[in-house]
Amino acid sequence: MSGWWNDNNGNYNNQVEPILDDISRTNTMGDPKMEKILHEDVNTTIKEKTSQKRIIMKRRYREDGDINSLSREMMKQYFYMPITKAAKELNIGVTLLKKRCRELGIPRWPHRKLTSLNALITNLKDLLGNTEGKTPKSKLRNALELLEMEKKMIEEVPDLEFGDKTKRLRQACFKAKYKQRRLFSSSS
Incomplete structure (x- = not known):
């Protein structure tokens, strides 16, 4: 060699x-x-x-043109899966995918952020369907719209941090889930 x-x-x-x-x-x-x-x-x-x-x-050869043809728009559809699975789907190695992400200005793979946002959106939709006058539905709808907007912004700019409202909403959901689990565990 x-x-x-x-x-x-x-x-x-x-x-x-x-x-x-x-x-x-x-x-x-x-x-x-x-x-x-x-x-x-x-x-x-x-x-x-x-x-x-x-x-x-x-020997297996890889054309450098194949990886250079990966654009941010093409990668966007893989943001919802872990980076290892995305690399497998794209038929490239994880290291090469990370290198291309850095070239495109994506410092971290946004899978976990988007998963967290999707879980929050699901929780809010469940809460919106189960409300019986406890909290106004307009507040929940506004929060849902805020999360949807935040999700689209993270798809466009993956290294964007969550806004303060989103962080507080996420913390409130975590706290509510914890209280619910504690209530179920103490009753059984």
Whole structure:
């Protein structure tokens, strides 16, 4: 294996050299007439040497153009899944996905933020359906609209922090859930 450092993209560029056995190290090594490429694929290169076929190299190559074509808009649909699952769906490694995110100005993967917001929205919708005059429905609807707006803003700018109202609402939901669990555990 040999390679060199590529200053353009900052990667170590590996080149695959053919694996030569005792038969192919003889006089055919320098003679281009004796070596003919039959089939070149992304995964394998098969060469013919004096009427025998051998698999010489096997390596997976990735085009750098594939990762550079990932835009923020394309990634937006994967924000709702963990970064490992998103990388698997995109057929790239997690490290490469993180690198592309940094290039696009996304310092952290927003999956947990969006999951938290979705849970808050679900809680508010449940509360909105179960209210019997305890809290005004208009306040709940306003809070729901605020959360939906916040969710869209985080999809656009993933490193955006939650607003104060959202943080307080989230804390109130956590507190209500805790009290409800404590009430159920003490009654049983």
